[in-house]
Amino acid sequence: GIQVEQSPPDLILQEGANSTLRCNFSDSVNNLQWFHQNPWGQLINLFYIPSGTKQNGRLSATTVATERYSLLYISSSQTTDSGVYFCAPPTWAGGTSYGKLTFGQGTILTVHP
Amino acid sequence: GAGVSQSPRYKVAKRGQDVALRCDPISGHVSLFWYQQALGQGPEFLTYFQNEAQLDKSGLPSDRFFAERPEGSVSTLKIQRTQQEDSAVYLCASSFGPDPGIQYFGAGTRLSVL
Numbered sequence: 001g002i003q004v005e006q007s008p009p010d011l012i013l014q015e016g017a018n019s020t021l022r023c024n025f026s027d028s029v030n031n032l033q034w035f036h037q038n039p040w041g042q043l044i045n046l047f048y049i050p051s052g053t054k055q056n057g058r059l060s061a062t063t064v065a066t067e068r069y070s071l072l073y074i075s076s077s078q079t080t081d082s083g084v085y086f087c088a089p090p091t092w093a094g095g096t097s098y099g100k101l102t103f104g105q106g107t108i109l110t111v112h113p
Numbered sequence: 114g115a116g117v118s119q120s121p122r123y124k125v126a127k128r129g130q131d132v133a134l135r136c137d138p139i140s141g142h143v144s145l146f147w148y149q150q151a152l153g154q155g156p157e158f159l160t161y162f163q164n165e166a167q168l169d170k171s172g173l174p175s176d177r178f179f180a181e182r183p184e185g186s187v188s189t190l191k192i193q194r195t196q197q198e199d200s201a202v203y204l205c206a207s208s209f210g211p212d213p214g215i216q217y218f219g220a221g222t223r224l225s226v227l
Contacts, residue, residue: 043218
């Protein structure tokens with residue numbers, strides 16, 4: 001199945017700083033989701049981004065499917081941004097019509113006031 | 114409902130007990146997924162339902178794990194004779210169609226087996 005690598009594994013920022021999280025994947029994908037897992041364990045959808053660039057407030061994401069990577073940008077970070085960030089492309093097995101998500105190990109982000 | 118709902122939020126079981134975890138997907142969502150998340154790891158796929166049909170159970174770790182979705186809505190994940198290695202967070206997700214639309218996750222059930 002597809003392999004997903006995220007970097008960096010840990011990131012510590014001061015409030016107001018910008019950051020870039022990276023997701024590399026081993027196979028071609030036709031979509032990808034970015035999630036934020038908050039300290040209570042809830043996985044929150046950030047982006048559904050097959051290709052190109054999307055923006056939502058202080059967050060934006062870019063997927064370059066042909067080069068097998070996606071980037072998540074966080075600008076002007078806030079303490080509430082702390083948590084774990086996951087990227088997850090779907091795996092298509094044996095011609096199935098659905099995509100079970102394959103998650104990376106995540107990036108643990110800590111934002112200090 | 115407004116989102117995916119899971120219950121209970123926390124479950125403590127003694128080794129050897131059977132447990133049942135419930136998932137209420139978003140109304141009208143065809144697809145339902147179960148994932149298992151060990152401490153410090155990303156979630157891993159367990160099983161997939163399209164309506165009431167279980168199309169993929171390749172991620173279930175052993176035959177002690179069983180899932181059902183009899184009416185194509187609520188799903189139950191059952192673990193028989195729980196063992197310590199079953200301790201994890203069990204996450205349910207649903208999406209509107211069978212093709213890979215956005216998956217929406219519940220808050221999970223944290224299972225601790227003593």
